[in-house]
Amino acid sequence: MGDSFYFCTSIMIDNFFAKQLLSWHHLENNRILPWKGEKDPYKIWISEIILQQTRAEQGLPYYERFIATYPTIEALAAAPDQEVFKLWQGLGYYSRCRNLLATARQVVAEYGGKFPDQYAQIIQLKGIGPYTAAAIASFAFGIAVPVIDGNVYRVMARYFAAPEPMDTTTGKKKFNELVTSVFDERQPAAFNQAIMDLGASVCMPKQAKCEGCFLSSGCRAYRENSVYVFPVKTKKIAVRHRYFNYYILEVNEELYLQQRPPGDVWHDLYEFFLVESENAGTTDFLDQSLIEEEKPHIFRSKQRLTHQLIESKFSIIKLKKKPRSGFEKGAWIKKINVKNYPFPKTIISFLEEMPYF
DNA sequence: TTCCGGAAAA
DNA sequence: TTTTCCGGAA
Numbered sequence: 118m119g120d121s122f123y124f125c126t127s128i129m130i131d132n133f134f135a136k137q138l139l140s141w142h143h144l145e146n147n148r149i150l151p152w153k154g155e156k157d158p159y160k161i162w163i164s165e166i167i168l169q170q171t172r173a174e175q176g177l178p179y180y181e182r183f184i185a186t187y188p189t190i191e192a193l194a195a196a197p198d199q200e201v202f203k204l205w206q207g208l209g210y211y212s213r214c215r216n217l218l219a220t221a222r223q224v225v226a227e228y229g230g231k232f233p234d235q236y237a238q239i240i241q242l243k244g245i246g247p248y249t250a251a252a253i254a255s256f257a258f259g260i261a262v263p264v265i266d267g268n269v270y271r272v273m274a275r276y277f278a279a280p281e282p283m284d285t286t287t288g289k290k291k292f293n294e295l296v297t298s299v300f301d302e303r304q305p306a307a308f309n310q311a312i313m314d315l316g317a318s319v320c321m322p323k324q325a326k327c328e329g330c331f332l333s334s335g336c337r338a339y340r341e342n343s344v345y346v347f348p349v350k351t352k353k354i355a356v357r358h359r360y361f362n363y364y365i366l367e368v369n370e371e372l373y374l375q376q377r378p379p380g381d382v383w384h385d386l387y388e389f390f391l392v393e394s395e396n397a398g399t400t401d402f403l404d405q406s407l408i409e410e411e412k413p414h415i416f417r418s419k420q421r422l423t424h425q426l427i428e429s430k431f432s433i434i435k436l437k438k439k440p441r442s443g444f445e446k447g448a449w450i451k452k453i454n455v456k457n458y459p460f461p462k463t464i465i466s467f468l469e470e471m472p473y474f
Numbered sequence: 475t476t477c478c479g480g481a482a483a484a
Numbered sequence: 485t486t487t488t489c490c491g492g493a494a
Contacts, residue, residue: 170479209490246481
């Protein structure tokens with residue numbers, strides 16, 4: 118799957134995506150924002166830094182105040198830090214402001230106030246990463262490099278129903294390939310503006326306007342009614358590590374089984390005697406004089422749940438007779454009948470590996 | 475209360 | 485590779 122599918126979709130239909138996107142952009146995309154169509158790299162840079170992690174509506178008044186107060190990069194470079202921070206106040210992510218000042222001063226000092234026009238130079242500047250470098254390069258200098266921001270991830274993920282998570286290194290690489298496959302190198306600025314606007318005003322995270330979208334007929338997620346499945350992200354839930362030490366207690370062809378308690382994994386399923394611990398368990402729970410034979414750690418398994426990683430170690434302990442107390446929770450079951458009880462997968466693996474039962 | 479989002483530091 | 489940085493909207 119993967120590669121061949123994407124290839125066929127984008128190439129065989131003669132870049133339907135770019136054609137439709139640019140048609141929509143030309144006919145219907147009339148969002149009026151002051152940085153649209155702007156060619157001055159300084160103004161584009163200011164707008165892009167402000168728009169990092171920030172909605173256009175929120176950033177707009179800041180942009181206007183910045184441009185009014187500092188019409189040129191020289192003006193900004195010469196401004197006192199505190200004054201610039203005051204202007205940035207309330208916008209959040211204040212390292213953007215510090216980097217803004219550093220870059221303004223660097224461009225004045227090293228480039229004579231002329232904003233660098235090569236992607237490789239632009240991305241070296243403080244506060245400018247892959248997205249912002251691509252935006253400045255394409256909008257100000259017409260360089261054919263696609264922007265990849267949150268909007269683009271969403272549009273691409275849905276259009277191709279791309280299962281790769283967008284927040285991993287390999288996933289980012291895949292999305293880079295996807296955008297590249299539909300990119301229009303002849304009009305990089307228009308394409309980049311259009312795809313981000315589409316994400317912002319049509320292909321939104323929620324309540325997307327799929328009806329009437331110029332691209333819906335080619336959109337796989339729309340076709341498969343799975344628009345809100347995308348983009349996929351690796352759920353960054355904390356994985357809890359647990360260590361289960363299972364002891365198969367055996368007396369006269371009988372094994373000890375207990376039922377999993379409520380409020381924990383595997384509720385109501387059965388298991389052997391369990392000691393949960395960070396390390397190897399001990400047999401302290403037993404009267405040592407009862408032990409006839411011990412086979413420690415004869416099997417181990419790992420089970421991955423959504424939110425837990427459970428490592429289990431199994432040990433067999435043959436007893437001379439049933440302990441008098443400490444095992445009221447469960448019951449002694451004839452070995453022949455053990456297979457009739459429901460077990461979690463990790464115990465099934467053990468039983469399958471141990472034909473002994 | 476949860477979701478959203480670029481870059482840099484850890 | 486993961487965490488931190490912020491505020492607004494749903």
